[in-house]
Amino acid sequence: MAKVIVVTSGKGGVGKTTTSASFASGLALRGHKTAVIDFDIGLRNLDLIMGCERRVVYDFVNVQNNEASLKQALIRDKNSDNLYVLPASQTRDKDALTQEGVERVMQELRDSFDYVVCDSPAGIEKGAIMALYHADEALVVTNPEVSSVRDSDRMLGILAAKSKRAVEGGEPIREHLVITRYAPNRVAQGEMLSIDDIQELLSVPLLGVIPESESVLHASNAGIPVIHDSKSTSGQAYHDTVARFLGEQKAMRFLVPEKKSIIRRLFGT
Amino acid sequence: MSLLRRVRQPSASAAVAKERLQVILARENVDRDGPDYLPALRQDILAVIAKYVHVDQDNIKVTLDREGNREILELNVTLPGDNKERKSARR
Numbered sequence: 001m002a003k004v005i006v007v008t009s010g011k012g013g014v015g016k017t018t019t020s021a022s023f024a025s026g027l028a029l030r031g032h033k034t035a036v037i038d039f040d041i042g043l044r045n046l047d048l049i050m051g052c053e054r055r056v057v058y059d060f061v062n063v064q065n066n067e068a069s070l071k072q073a074l075i076r077d078k079n080s081d082n083l084y085v086l087p088a089s090q091t092r093d094k095d096a097l098t099q100e101g102v103e104r105v106m107q108e109l110r111d112s113f114d115y116v117v118c119d120s121p122a123g124i125e126k127g128a129i130m131a132l133y134h135a136d137e138a139l140v141v142t143n144p145e146v147s148s149v150r151d152s153d154r155m156l157g158i159l160a161a162k163s164k165r166a167v168e169g170g171e172p173i174r175e176h177l178v179i180t181r182y183a184p185n186r187v188a189q190g191e192m193l194s195i196d197d198i199q200e201l202l203s204v205p206l207l208g209v210i211p212e213s214e215s216v217l218h219a220s221n222a223g224i225p226v227i228h229d230s231k232s233t234s235g236q237a238y239h240d241t242v243a244r245f246l247g248e249q250k251a252m253r254f255l256v257p258e259k260k261s262i263i264r265r266l267f268g269t
Numbered sequence: 270m271s272l273l274r275r276v277r278q279p280s281a282s283a284a285v286a287k288e289r290l291q292v293i294l295a296r297e298n299v300d301r302d303g304p305d306y307l308p309a310l311r312q313d314i315l316a317v318i319a320k321y322v323h324v325d326q327d328n329i330k331v332t333l334d335r336e337g338n339r340e341i342l343e344l345n346v347t348l349p350g351d352n353k354e355r356k357s358a359r360r
Contacts, residue, residue, distance in 0.1 A: 048289070048293070053289065053292075053293045054292065054293070055332075057331055057332060058331075067309075067311075067312065068311070072329075072330070072331070090297060217282070218282040220286070221282035221283055221285050221286035221289075222282055222285050222286075223285075223289060
């Protein structure tokens with residue numbers, strides 16, 4: 001029976017899909033059979049970040065409507081054997097998903113995977129609610145920036161009120177904070193909210209801090225989740241995040257500005 | 270911008286991104302005009318095959334490949350090896 005994890009934020013563009021792709025890849029790299037699902041119906045992008053956009057034949061809505069089986073629609077990831085991608089439909093709108101349909105697909109996924117990662121659309125409307133409804137755990141992705149922190153706070157309230165667990169009076173969803181695009185040098189200069197500031201404001205346990213890094217853009221350009229770039233600081237930070245999620249003790253890294261020698265500054269390595 | 274970066278070749282990843290986007294946007298622009306026929310097509314083909322043999326939905330694989338302007342729709346049906354099953358489904 002799989003654990004369902006929603007990756008959510010409220011605000012758009014903070015790194016939900018990047019995090020979903022790397023987090024799911026990380027779970028798979030550690031031997032867990034994992035599915036990652038794009039809930040952004042009409043604006044699918046997970047397929048691009050995972051680099052499987054040319055292999056999409058069927059999507060989530062086709063499976064929900066029994067036009068294809070789940071097995072037919074799941075795309076095996078090219079980088080990890082244990083990982084499968086369920087793309088969103090690009091031609092329908094967000095109302096194409098129904099409560100009963102999603103319930104059935106989620107149940108089928110739970111039966112055959114260890115982890116199901118749900119990449120939520122931005123906003124707090126139907127699509128986002130569908131994505132979080134079945135969650136057992138939530139990764140709340142937040143940038144160190146005022147509007148993102150506020151939207152994350154709002155999303156935490158929605159997780160506590162509108163999820164299946166909340167509606168049915170079950171155990172609350174386990175929430176984790178993932179701070180992305182963190183720039184330690186700007187924090188040091190007092191220009192950016194620090195981890196402590198954000199944690200104080202949101203009071204959610206911190207799972208990971210992903211430093212701002214050029215490699216994230218390279219990774220999405222290439223369609224290979226950044227976690228596979230083990231030289232990059234953000235790739236390493238995602239590895240740590242997955243390890244912590246699985247119960248390992250790992251100290252947070254990349255929180256202080258990197259000291260650059262004059263030569264490194266000059267050559268930008 | 271650092272000295273070395275100015276001298277160094279720009280990283281190729283933007284070119285990869287552009288190429289991937291060109292392919293996927295071209296395809297989606299076609300899809301937008303045309304009907305979402307693939308699932309329906311598969312259902313119809315399945316219905317025809319089912320008249321003669323019993324085939325599990327999971328034994329039908331539909332793949333779509335694109336090379337330049339060409340689209341290749343590949344339909345792979347694994348027929349059951351058991352003869353009795355074939356006869357019983359024929360009716």
